[in-house]
Amino acid sequence: MNPASIAKYRPFPPVTLPDRTWPDQVIDHAPIWCSVDLRDGNQALPQPMSIEEKLEFFDLLCRVGFKQIEIGFPSAADTEFNFCRRLIEENRIPEDVTIQILVQTREHLIRRSFDAIAGAKRAIVHIYNSTSPLQRRVTFNHASREQIRDLAIAGAELVKELAPTIPQTEVVLQYSPESFSDTELDFALECCNSVIDIWQPTPENPMIINLPDTVQWTTPNIHADMIEWMGRHLKSRDALIISLHTHNDRGTGTAATELGLMAGADRVEGTLFGNGERTGNLDIVNVALNMNGHGIDTGLDFSDLPSIRAVYERVTRMTVGERHPYAGELVFTAFSGSHQDAIKKGLDLREREIGTTHNLAWAVPYLTIDPQDIGRSYEAIIRINSQSGKGGVAYILDREHGLDLPKTMHPQVGKTIYDLADQRGRELTPDEIRDAFAELFTNVETHLSVKDYELVHSVTEKGRVDCTATIELDGRELSIGGVGNGPINAFVHALASAGLKDVKVTDYRSHAIRGGSDASAAAYVQVQHDDGRILWGCGIDPSIEMAGVKAFVTAWNLLR
Numbered sequence: 001m002n003p004a005s006i007a008k009y010r011p012f013p014p015v016t017l018p019d020r021t022w023p024d025q026v027i028d029h030a031p032i033w034c035s036v037d038l039r040d041g042n043q044a045l046p047q048p049m050s051i052e053e054k055l056e057f058f059d060l061l062c063r064v065g066f067k068q069i070e071i072g073f074p075s076a077a078d079t080e081f082n083f084c085r086r087l088i089e090e091n092r093i094p095e096d097v098t099i100q101i102l103v104q105t106r107e108h109l110i111r112r113s114f115d116a117i118a119g120a121k122r123a124i125v126h127i128y129n130s131t132s133p134l135q136r137r138v139t140f141n142h143a144s145r146e147q148i149r150d151l152a153i154a155g156a157e158l159v160k161e162l163a164p165t166i167p168q169t170e171v172v173l174q175y176s177p178e179s180f181s182d183t184e185l186d187f188a189l190e191c192c193n194s195v196i197d198i199w200q201p202t203p204e205n206p207m208i209i210n211l212p213d214t215v216q217w218t219t220p221n222i223h224a225d226m227i228e229w230m231g232r233h234l235k236s237r238d239a240l241i242i243s244l245h246t247h248n249d250r251g252t253g254t255a256a257t258e259l260g261l262m263a264g265a266d267r268v269e270g271t272l273f274g275n276g277e278r279t280g281n282l283d284i285v286n287v288a289l290n291m292n293g294h295g296i297d298t299g300l301d302f303s304d305l306p307s308i309r310a311v312y313e314r315v316t317r318m319t320v321g322e323r324h325p326y327a328g329e330l331v332f333t334a335f336s337g338s339h340q341d342a343i344k345k346g347l348d349l350r351e352r353e354i355g356t357t358h359n360l361a362w363a364v365p366y367l368t369i370d371p372q373d374i375g376r377s378y379e380a381i382i383r384i385n386s387q388s389g390k391g392g393v394a395y396i397l398d399r400e401h402g403l404d405l406p407k408t409m410h411p412q413v414g415k416t417i418y419d420l421a422d423q424r425g426r427e428l429t430p431d432e433i434r435d436a437f438a439e440l441f442t443n444v445e446t447h448l449s450v451k452d453y454e455l456v457h458s459v460t461e462k463g464r465v466d467c468t469a470t471i472e473l474d475g476r477e478l479s480i481g482g483v484g485n486g487p488i489n490a491f492v493h494a495l496a497s498a499g500l501k502d503v504k505v506t507d508y509r510s511h512a513i514r515g516g517s518d519a520s521a522a523a524y525v526q527v528q529h530d531d532g533r534i535l536w537g538c539g540i541d542p543s544i545e546m547a548g549v550k551a552f553v554t555a556w557n558l559l560r
């Protein structure tokens, strides 16, 4: 910001609450969730959802597990009204789901809202009026506190009067002092208590007091102080459900909600992926998955987050950003070498420990949750660019192509592959990595190749192998033979007998290729040249013995 502009802003006053208790609280259970996607989310869309789109979204929210869903502002427009009617008349509201509708504390709007909800089994009528000094002065043209409090009282009285006119519908009252976030606490309390006096809630029939962070003007700790303060001072606390409705103007919607829950709130309103006015509403997916990540069951099922996101993006025409918590394309991806190394080690260790430890706790560096638990695959966890490391390259070859390279081969392969990414100036796909590995490290025949090869395992002498082979060396064909205690050893001796001995085998391993279409084996042979150089080659062949020989030949060629 231009320094000259900063002078026009003011600090936000803190709450005097020296004996605050919320910092010591731990979130150990889920709140009541209420989705406001179809109202606060929808009202903020450049192109609001059609009725059919709202119906599809409503069904999605029910499948996710929301039991309270604010379905719109039925008195605002025909689409909103008709959507509410269709839900009720077409019996689309599951038994255990309660719809909620929003309306200003204005008589004609409240009457129209009752026409909309008539016939529903249960409905939350959510009335609101703005209470902050700013809104009293600006929106309500210098209205006094009394005038604003009287709006709340009139609204509550009208809901109380109309509720018995739709006896087949159980009406629950919710009141929001809108702009609570910058309302004087004593005045927000006065408005809420006035409504409580009228509605007379009981622990058996509670009402909802929603304390919206309509616009975030300050830090989440002050929000938490405000919630704790209200919880201490509201009348009939045991007959109230205190609800949070945070927006995200300062980018702290999630933090404000979490601290608000620690401060005693019982209920949370928000939307999927944080759609909503300006920077959006609270992202419920974020808070719920944060809780799951601490071992708390939330009643919301985000186990197939990609398909939820797909419906969301289609019907709202919004997009979920690549870095968006949990749902973004890149949030379970590591490009950088040290992260890849730690993730690969963490996943490998987990695979080994899972067989021996009951209910093994999730503990993989850089991954707060197991991506598979929300329908994300492991495939995209590690991606290779010039910042990547050997662990990441090994991970791709292993998980994507079934090639489990020996650890001491990782530096040789890793460097070549991420140098390639650097030369190309872009990320390499898993297939490009496999192709580069195949071309540069597998079955390499640049000087020496095996044309024909036969092995005889001795029946009289245990462990003795006789090898005869036809090789081609720089265009020259040679027949060679040798004896050893295994196929590679025999082949090395055969080469030696032809005067081609300047290396020794220092390490070897092999495995069947996981998930491959053909039943091939991969072998890795490490050789040391007489001049001290050490490197690995890989051989792939349907025969495990031949794979070993090819791996040796590859290493031999790579040393030339």
Ligand SMILES: CC(=O)SCCNC(=O)CCNC(=O)[C@H](O)C(C)(C)COP(=O)(O)OP(=O)(O)OC[C@H]1O[C@@H](n2cnc3c(N)ncnc32)[C@H](O)[C@@H]1OP(=O)(O)O
Pocket: 040, 043, 073, 075, 076, 077, 104, 105, 106, 109, 128, 129, 130, 139, 140, 151, 178, 214, 277
């Ligand atoms: C923070 C939030 O998200 S709150 C929810 C906001 N959502 C929406 O507004 C979406 C739906 N709303 C609408 O479609 C329209 O606002 C309607 C149909 C409800 C009302 O439309 P209109 O009355 O034509 O216009 P509008 O909303 O601009 O009305 C503003 C008037 O209502 C008054 N008003 C606003 N809230 C209240 C209230 N709770 N009680 C009484 N009056 C109110 C304003 O002071 C203003 O009065 P003025 O005309 O005397 O200056």
Ligand SMILES: CC(C)C(=O)C(=O)O
Pocket: 040, 102, 128, 176, 178, 179, 210, 212, 213, 214, 215, 245, 247
């Ligand atoms: C109506 C209220 C709850 C609201 O949407 C807000 O304050 O943001």
